[in-house]
Amino acid sequence: MVAAQRLLGRPVDADTFEDGVAWIDFRGPRGTFREYSLARLLRGQVDPGTFRDKVVLVGATSPDFQDIVLTPASADPMPGVEVHANSLATILDDFPLTEAPASVDIALVLLLATFAPLVAMWFSAPIAIAAAFAAAAAFAGGAQLAFNGGSILPVVYPLVGLAVGTAGASAVDLMIETRERRRLRQAFSRFVPEHVVAQALPHADDDLRLGGETVEATVFCDLRGFSSFSERHSASTVIQT
Numbered sequence: 001m002v003a004a005q006r007l008l009g010r011p012v013d014a015d016t017f018e019d020g021v022a023w024i025d026f027r028g029p030r031g032t033f034r035e036y037s038l039a040r041l042l043r044g045q046v047d048p049g050t051f052r053d054k055v056v057l058v059g060a061t062s063p064d065f066q067d068i069v070l071t072p073a074s075a076d077p078m079p080g081v082e083v084h085a086n087s088l089a090t091i092l093d094d095f096p097l098t099e100a101p102a103s104v105d106i107a108l109v110l111l112l113a114t115f116a117p118l119v120a121m122w123f124s125a126p127i128a129i130a131a132a133f134a135a136a137a138a139f140a141g142g143a144q145l146a147f148n149g150g151s152i153l154p155v156v157y158p159l160v161g162l163a164v165g166t167a168g169a170s171a172v173d174l175m176i177e178t179r180e181r182r183r184l185r186q187a188f189s190r191f192v193p194e195h196v197v198a199q200a201l202p203h204a205d206d207d208l209r210l211g212g213e214t215v216e217a218t219v220f221c222d223l224r225g226f227s228s229f230s231e232r233h234s235a236s237t238v239i240q241t
Helices: 002-008 038-042 080-092 102-122 125-148 156-188 194-203 226-232 235-240
Strands: 068-071 074-079
Touching: 002 080, 068 080, 074 080, 102 125, 102 156, 125 156
Parallel strands: none
Antiparallel strands: 068 074
């Protein structure tokens, strides 16, 4: 803060640090800022002009000094002095990152939590699941674009809400379908054998209409009164009739 104020020639607005903290806009992973060995500099092995019009931070970069910090910018721990360099660059850039208001966070959680149930109401659970995956990808991409523009959107809670809503919608759809199948089985079992119901229901469509199946079969049939008619008439007459 002191270095930034001396460079800017003015104080930094304290209101920028909400609750005493502020988001660091990391320039990149560890090693983004140039590092020079202090020993090489003292031995004259570094051109002094390298540091002209530059801000130089002096600190330890070896892990042996235990001054390393885990950051979201890299899987490798970052030396504390490089965290300070990113912090200083953030202040000089006038704090380009801003957090979304709490109302936006709540709205995103509610929107994604109710997305899959609404889709399931109009279509079906499989379509809702597919739509949920698409919504998750779209939201992640939108959050990244917002971050690139300087706005930090919540990611974990909305995606958790989407997952919970999708699981709930799928469970409700499964329960409704199971209950409806049980009701139909009980209703049809009153008129046809159980094995016929078990064979017919899997082939019923969404409107509960039974479909057909084309097979090769031999059908034996009889005509009403044929036996008595053939007894009273000659063979030629029976065939002609």
